[in-house]
Amino acid sequence: MQPLALSLPVLTPDTALFLDFDGCLVDIAPRPDAVVIPPGLPERLARLHDALDGAVALISGRDVADLRRHLPDFPGAIAGSHGAELALSGQVIETTHQADLDPDALHRAAADAVADHPAILVERKPHGVALHYRADPSLRPVVEEVMARLADANPDLVLQPAKMAMELRPAGSGKDGALDRLLAMAPFAGRVPVYAGDDLTDEVAMARAQALGGQGIKIGAGETVARHRLPDPAALARWLDDALEGLR
Numbered sequence: 642m643q644p645l646a647l648s649l650p651v652l653t654p655d656t657a658l659f660l661d662f663d664g665c666l667v668d669i670a671p672r673p674d675a676v677v678i679p680p681g682l683p684e685r686l687a688r689l690h691d692a693l694d695g696a697v698a699l700i701s702g703r704d705v706a707d708l709r710r711h712l713p714d715f716p717g718a719i720a721g722s723h724g725a726e727l728a729l730s731g732q733v734i735e736t737t738h739q740a741d742l743d744p745d746a747l748h749r750a751a752a753d754a755v756a757d758h759p760a761i762l763v764e765r766k767p768h769g770v771a772l773h774y775r776a777d778p779s780l781r782p783v784v785e786e787v788m789a790r791l792a793d794a795n796p797d798l799v800l801q802p803a804k805m806a807m808e809l810r811p812a813g814s815g816k817d818g819a820l821d822r823l824l825a826m827a828p829f830a831g832r833v834p835v836y837a838g839d840d841l842t843d844e845v846a847m848a849r850a851q852a853l854g855g856q857g858i859k860i861g862a863g864e865t866v867a868r869h870r871l872p873d874p875a876a877l878a879r880w881l882d883d884a885l886e887g888l889r
């Protein structure tokens with residue numbers, strides 16, 4: 642494991658800022674629909690968007706519509722569904738579809754497979770499905786077995802371990818690819834990426850940001866490739882506020 646630098650990156654006017662959502666901008670909640678937007682978060686994001694000339698993006702495993710429900714006024718780009726969706730200026734401009742993926746059928750298959758375990762939450766996703774075992778962590782082996790079976794039956798999807806959950810996401814999607822796509826377009830192109838995230842899915846994106854001369858910030862505990870760490874979303878919020886002062 643790489644030693645983590647004690648200092649945090651400095652945001653400069655040529656930074657491109659990439660922020661994960663669950664566990665990074667908002668605290669982890671018992672269920673996906675129970676997350677609480679911290680007071681001041683929408684305003685903080687809007688101010689960052691202004692200070693960085695629009696170069697602020699959300700990059701999440703959630704789909705774009707879900708993120709928009711939680712942050713309806715977020716003015717920046719959103720890469721949703723682990724990068725399978727990309728939205729700029731309120732429009733989804735790019736979607737990676739699996740021609741033969743029927744999300745309803747996948748959701749039904751997952752729900753049927755765990756019907757004997759009501760503590761497992763089945764999350765329907767437009768590009769896959771997630772099974773959550775947060776309500777009863779002893780059910781993790783059940784979730785892993787079911788998801789491995791569903792992955793075998795759906796070769797266009799890949800398994801993605803998450804926090805107290807397993808997901809199936811489109812093969813070829815990923816937050817590193819989302820970072821690359823955004824960095825190839827205005828207003829992100831030519832800027833230095835800074836990526837903050839808390840989960841396994843963020844590791845490839847933080848590695849990519851650092852390989853491109855930028856920085857990764859791991860939120861919370863756990864092994865990471867990131868050179869920097871903050872303990873929780875509240876600490877990230879404080880650091881972002883300080884960074885905003887420096888950008889004025």
Ligand SMILES: O=P(O)(O)OC[C@H]1O[C@H](O[C@H]2O[C@H](CO)[C@@H](O)[C@H](O)[C@H]2O)[C@H](O)[C@@H](O)[C@@H]1O
Binds near residue numbers: 702703
């Ligand atoms: O990429 P992210 O923005 O971090 O999203 C990753 C997944 O987050 C959600 O699940 C996680 O957060 C839930 C709410 O705090 C929590 O209950 C769950 O245990 C976590 O795994 C979301 O439900 C997924 O769709 C996202 O892919």
